[in-house]
Amino acid sequence: MNASGPPARRSLPIRAVDPADARLAPAPVDAPAGPPPAPADGQRGLVDRFGRVATDLRISLIDKCNLRCTYCMPADGMAWLPKSKLMTAAEVRRIVMIGVRDLGVRELRLTGGEPLVRVDLVDIVAGIREDHPELPISLTTNAVGLEKKAEALAAAGLSRINVSLDTLHASTFKELARRDQLDATLDGVAAAHAAGLTPIKINAVLMRGVNDHEAPQLLDWALKRGYELRFIEQMPLDADHGWRKENMVTSAEIRESLAAGGFVLSSDPRERNGAPAERFQVARAESAESIEGTVGIIASVTEPFCTDCRRTRITAEGRIMACLFSRTETDLLDLLRSDASDEDIANRWREAMWGKPRAHGMDHTGLGDEDFVQPDRSMSAIGG
Numbered sequence: 001m002n003a004s005g006p007p008a009r010r011s012l013p014i015r016a017v018d019p020a021d022a023r024l025a026p027a028p029v030d031a032p033a034g035p036p037p038a039p040a041d042g043q044r045g046l047v048d049r050f051g052r053v054a055t056d057l058r059i060s061l062i063d064k065c066n067l068r069c070t071y072c073m074p075a076d077g078m079a080w081l082p083k084s085k086l087m088t089a090a091e092v093r094r095i096v097m098i099g100v101r102d103l104g105v106r107e108l109r110l111t112g113g114e115p116l117v118r119v120d121l122v123d124i125v126a127g128i129r130e131d132h133p134e135l136p137i138s139l140t141t142n143a144v145g146l147e148k149k150a151e152a153l154a155a156a157g158l159s160r161i162n163v164s165l166d167t168l169h170a171s172t173f174k175e176l177a178r179r180d181q182l183d184a185t186l187d188g189v190a191a192a193h194a195a196g197l198t199p200i201k202i203n204a205v206l207m208r209g210v211n212d213h214e215a216p217q218l219l220d221w222a223l224k225r226g227y228e229l230r231f232i233e234q235m236p237l238d239a240d241h242g243w244r245k246e247n248m249v250t251s252a253e254i255r256e257s258l259a260a261g262g263f264v265l266s267s268d269p270r271e272r273n274g275a276p277a278e279r280f281q282v283a284r285a286e287s288a289e290s291i292e293g294t295v296g297i298i299a300s301v302t303e304p305f306c307t308d309c310r311r312t313r314i315t316a317e318g319r320i321m322a323c324l325f326s327r328t329e330t331d332l333l334d335l336l337r338s339d340a341s342d343e344d345i346a347n348r349w350r351e352a353m354w355g356k357p358r359a360h361g362m363d364h365t366g367l368g369d370e371d372f373v374q375p376d377r378s379m380s381a382i383g384g
Contacts, residue, residue: 045104046312046349048322048356054312055106056274057099059092060382061124063316065114067142068178069164071205071234085317089120091336093127095314095345100132102346105312109162111140113316116149122156129157138162140203143188144181150191161192162201167211168221176210193225200227201296205234206249215254216261223282223293230277230296235324235367245368251278251299258295264288265295274310276300301367306359312349313382320352321382325361327373 046054064080087095099105108128115121128137139153140162165185167173173182193200202222206212215231222229234248255265268279277296284292299305313321318333330352335345359365366372 044102044346044350046353048353050307050356050358052307052309052356053104054310054353054356055104056109056311057096057105057107058109058111058311058313059087059095060111060113060314060316061092061115061118061121062086062113064117065112065142066117066144066179067114067181069166069205070176070178071207081317085333087314087316087318087333087336089124089127091318091333092124093131094336094342095318095332096128096135097131098342098346098349099312100135102342103349107136107138109138109140114142114144115139116141116143116145122149122152125153125158126156136160139197140164141188142177142181143185143192145184146188147184147191150188150195150197154195154197158197160199160201161197162203163189163192164203164205165189165218166204166206167214168217169211169214172211172214176207189227193227198226202227202229203232204229205232206254207234208247208249212249212253212257215257216263219258219261219263219282219295222295226293228294228296230298232298233301235300245301248301250302251297252302254297262286268294272305272308274305274308276305278303278305304359304365304367306365312353315382320349322353322356323359323361324382325367326357327361 048054062081063078068076096105096108099108110121110124112118118124125137125139128135136159137157138160139158141164143161143163143165146161146163163185166176167182170180170182173185174180189200189202192198202218204211204215204218206215219229231251231254233251258265262285264283264285265280266283268281270279272278275296276298278299279294279296281291282293282295283290309323311324313324314332315321315329318336319329319331321329330348332345332348335348357363360367360372
């Protein structure tokens with residue numbers, strides 16, 4: 001970046017989160033490294049110290065969820081954010097406007113918790129679509145309740161969905177999600193497909209001794225319906241802090257399981273372009289020359305992709321998380337609820353992203369290493 005260019009901008013101090021608030025304990029390793037250099041014309045994006053540019057915005061709309069998946073939430077006892085601390089629909093819309101217009105955001109994912117729990121979800125999507133007719137807007141959901149909202153979301157301008165689905169067996173679903181909602185999830189996926197919210201991506205986390213044997217069955221089910229299945233290595237973002245690297249199902253094991261189940265994987269020729277999933281073309285062993293679809297594997301633990309990370313996250317209460325494993329956050333809600341200008345908000349956002357750590361909340365990759373400290377927040381409280 002060029003330190004010359006426009007005159008020095010007004011820089012508001014980064015407002016770090018109070019350690020007593022929101023269950024966080026900030027750590028100095030992830031502290032912002034001061035403001036970025038004054039940008040030259042055309043270089044006002046969300047650049048960090050390592051040259052990465054964030055163009056993929058993920059906004060959590062709510063921390064509540066109607067499931068209690070074991071790799072994400074405790075069985076009970078979570079204190080939900082009061083409504084007054086959640087970003088309003090207008091505040092979400094303003095954040096997206098600033099990101100797209102001023103900071104180079106090119107893709108939006110709405111997450112949670114479970115975003116379908118927001119009663120104003122359709123209005124949020126419609127408002128963003130009105131502002132940004134060409135912006136890809138996706139939704140990460142467990143699909144419980146989607147059957148009733150899929151058509152309205154499509155009409156409002158939602159582009160597509162990602163659905164969390166770890167098993168096709170009701171008893172295993174209940175064991176993993178602590179709720180008996182498999183049929184509701186499957187009905188939601190079918191409704192989304194009928195409404196044109198495609199391509200539909202299915203996210204599955206395999207848990208050793210629970211559903212790890214289901215990889216071939218899940219892939220067969222997805223291929224037959226035209227869905228793109230993505231396996232995700234379990235990450236240390238569970239609320240119970242019970243994650244152990246030696247217990248997780250690895251990318252290599254997933255590929256071995258699919259091969260044993262009669263599938264042949266080959267590299268997808270498309271550029272990855274910062275996508276978290278490594279994609280593979282899929283054929284069946286009996287007809288290996290006939291490509292039937294694709295499968296993705298997000299190997300955040302064993303094959304990290306931090307050097308090309310392009311994501312910036314905003315939590316449901318308006319805090320920037322520069323990295324999924326950050327242990328510090330930067331508050332935007334105070335600016336949103338003041339007389340601060342859009343430029344003030346953009347500047348704070350840029351400064352927070354400039355301090356993004358190299359990898360996994362540290363100066364190196366290493367989930368499960370001795371110096372790795374798991375964030376206090378679980379995935380449901382961060383947003384995916």
